[in-house]
Amino acid sequence: MIELVDVVKKYRIGIHEVVALNGVSLSVRDGEFVVIMGPSGSGKSTLLHLIGCLDKPTSGKVIIDGLDTSKLSDRELTELRRDKIGFVFQQYYLIPTLTALENVELPMVFKGVPKEKRHSRAEELLELVGLKGKEDRKPKELSGGEQQRVAIARALANEPSILLCDEPTGNLDTKSGKVVMDIIKRLNVEEGVTVVLVTHDPSLSDYGDRVVRIRDGRIIHAD
Amino acid sequence: MLIELALRNLARTKVRSTLAIIGIVIGVMAISSIGIFGESLKAVILENFKDVANEVIITPNYIHGYTSIDARTVRKIETIPFAETVIPVKSESALVEYRGKKTYVTVYGIDVRKTKDLFELERGTYKGCLVGSKIADFFKLRVGSRITVAGKDFRVTGIIKEGARFDINPNYAVILPLRDFDRVFNDKEYSMVIVKVRSIDKIDAFKKAVDKIVNRKENKVSVFEMKMIIERIKNVFGKVTLFLMAIAGVSLLVAGISILNIMLMSTIERTKEIGLMRAIGAYRETILKLFLTEALILGLVGSAVGGALSFLGGYSIDILILKTAKYVFAPSSIVYVFLGIAFGILTALISAMYPAWKASKLEPIEALRYE
Numbered sequence: 189m190i191e192l193v194d195v196v197k198k199y200r201i202g203i204h205e206v207v208a209l210n211g212v213s214l215s216v217r218d219g220e221f222v223v224i225m226g227p228s229g230s231g232k233s234t235l236l237h238l239i240g241c242l243d244k245p246t247s248g249k250v251i252i253d254g255l256d257t258s259k260l261s262d263r264e265l266t267e268l269r270r271d272k273i274g275f276v277f278q279q280y281y282l283i284p285t286l287t288a289l290e291n292v293e294l295p296m297v298f299k300g301v302p303k304e305k306r307h308s309r310a311e312e313l314l315e316l317v318g319l320k321g322k323e324d325r326k327p328k329e330l331s332g333g334e335q336q337r338v339a340i341a342r343a344l345a346n347e348p349s350i351l352l353c354d355e356p357t358g359n360l361d362t363k364s365g366k367v368v369m370d371i372i373k374r375l376n377v378e379e380g381v382t383v384v385l386v387t388h389d390p391s392l393s394d395y396g397d398r399v400v401r402i403r404d405g406r407i408i409h410a411d
Numbered sequence: 412m413l414i415e416l417a418l419r420n421l422a423r424t425k426v427r428s429t430l431a432i433i434g435i436v437i438g439v440m441a442i443s444s445i446g447i448f449g450e451s452l453k454a455v456i457l458e459n460f461k462d463v464a465n466e467v468i469i470t471p472n473y474i475h476g477y478t479s480i481d482a483r484t485v486r487k488i489e490t491i492p493f494a495e496t497v498i499p500v501k502s503e504s505a506l507v508e509y510r511g512k513k514t515y516v517t518v519y520g521i522d523v524r525k526t527k528d529l530f531e532l533e534r535g536t537y538k539g540c541l542v543g544s545k546i547a548d549f550f551k552l553r554v555g556s557r558i559t560v561a562g563k564d565f566r567v568t569g570i571i572k573e574g575a576r577f578d579i580n581p582n583y584a585v586i587l588p589l590r591d592f593d594r595v596f597n598d599k600e601y602s603m604v605i606v607k608v609r610s611i612d613k614i615d616a617f618k619k620a621v622d623k624i625v626n627r628k629e630n631k632v633s634v635f636e637m638k639m640i641i642e643r644i645k646n647v648f649g650k651v652t653l654f655l656m657a658i659a660g661v662s663l664l665v666a667g668i669s670i671l672n673i674m675l676m677s678t679i680e681r682t683k684e685i686g687l688m689r690a691i692g693a694y695r696e697t698i699l700k701l702f703l704t705e706a707l708i709l710g711l712v713g714s715a716v717g718g719a720l721s722f723l724g725g726y727s728i729d730i731l732i733l734k735t736a737k738y739v740f741a742p743s744s745i746v747y748v749f750l751g752i753a754f755g756i757l758t759a760l761i762s763a764m765y766p767a768w769k770a771s772k773l774e775p776i777e778a779l780r781y782e
Contacts, residue, residue, distance in 0.1 A: 242690055242776040263694060270692025281687040281779070285419035290412075297412040298692040342691065 435713025446747025449652025520592025
């Protein structure tokens with residue numbers, strides 16, 4: 189369960205103050221697939237980052253599974269991200285020096301999962317995203333779609349209950365984008381993973397159980 | 412995995428990493444080579460004094476008005492159990508002449524059976540008049556030459572090998588057997604007593620015994636330990652070595668700055684990666700550890716290579732300046748190699764602290780957004 193209560197996020201850029209989110213309240217049930225749509229600069233990515241505990245709200249509350257994240261230390265937030273949340277970014281953000289398999293292993297390394305166990309789990313996950321046989325490839329030896337699938341496998345490494353996707357198909361062609369979206373949808377349906385997906389691409393709205401529209405830092409429509 | 416990751420990060424910028432390692436290699440090599448040289452220099456100098464380390468010199472206590480040591484005092488000293496050999500010495504300054512040339516030298520009277528404990532001979536035998544090598548050179552003396560000492564003639568039986576002592580300078584001395592000395596100078600008392608103590612660690616006990624037995628009523632004699640003089644020499648050379656190493660240390664400082672520089676560059680270049688790792692569950696200290704591990708690897712590799720090469724460096728300097736390499740692998744020299752290695756590793760770690768701290772302080776979202 190994700191709950192946002194009257195969340196405000198302000199940035200200071202030079203002498204200007206920018207209000208990215210202006211009093212957003214939202215709740216996402218366990219197992220739900222929510223698509224947040226809005227034009228660029230609407231504050232949708234900021235919203236996702238706040239849910240993912242990558243950033244802190246200026247005011248308001250972000251509550252993940254009953255935990256008020258504003259009360260957590262940096263260490264506790266790190267553990268929350270590590271254990272409960274999986275991230276999929278538009279730019280994939282794979283570590284270029286590590287192979288596909290090692291990239292998937294990385295969150296488990298941070299958690300202290302023993303080598304054998306993380307190795308076999310990473311292999312399973314790569315199989316799940318259809319990359320069996322490409323475990324030893326470095327990111328640059330993979331296509332964009334394949335890299336994004338590695339990123340999804342990595343996001344799932346520590347069996348998170350929440351998957352946060354920031355324009356996951358933004359850098360992909362239609363075909364690869366569909367493969368990636370089908371995997372995300374399958375995880376939501378079959379594994380019951382809560383998905384919050386941020387996009388400006390209207391064609392992705394069909395994947396969600398619910399679409400939340402955001403503009404100028406405010407939710408303008410939720411159905 | 413952290414080590415693996417660190418290794419690959421270093422491999423990513425091979426030229427940069429190699430240059431950083433070379434910096435450490437040069438720094439460690441400079442420090443350790445000079446350390447080895449300093450230690451060898453000290454060893455070469457102390458080698459001359461290795462036979463006298465357990466000796467003490469007993470002199471009259473001039474401050475309290477004593478100018479000589481009487482025979483009774485010598486006998487008392489002989490009763491002290493720690494004394495292995497007691498050599499009473501008489502001395503006078505006298506004119507020595509040979510074939511029209513003349514010079515003033517210090518003439519010593521020493522028991523004929525004991526001179527061998529103090530000097531080695533280059534030629535001849537101990538049984539009569541011995542002359543130092545410089546005196547022999549000056550007069551062009553050989554064994555058998557007849558010299559005049561304070562008006563009396565003596566046949567030179569031996570020429571003393573060149574050497575160094577603190578009490579008697581063997582190179583400029585003329586040594587006469589006690590009986591001959593007494594014939595010339597008629598001195599009743601001794602000017603000093605050289606005592607070889609059983610072992611170095613008994614010197615303190617011996618000194619205490621002298622104070623108890625000889626100086627009980629009055630401070631008749633003073634005791635000088637060779638050990639102390641040798642310690643002073645060691646001390647001075649230790650300081651010289653340290654000073655030279657500090658100069659060499661500047662090169663390590665430069666290497667440290669280069670590591671600081673490349674680590675800062677790499678934190679900037681890898682900002683997004685750091686952000687990603689923080690996002691997927693790396694603690695601040697994991698990032699800190701990653702960067703320190705990278706620096707540690709640079710330090711370890713650089714120091715190991717530098718340490719190994721320092722033997723070559725030390726060997727070259729020793730051969731060049733001291734003309735001997737026998738102290739390069741002495742345990743006391745090897746200490747400096749480990750010291751250099753330790754400094755190399757420490758330099759790498761200290762240099763990486765600021766960049767590593769900076770990387771670990773990055774906020775995940777700002778790091779991910781970094782362009």
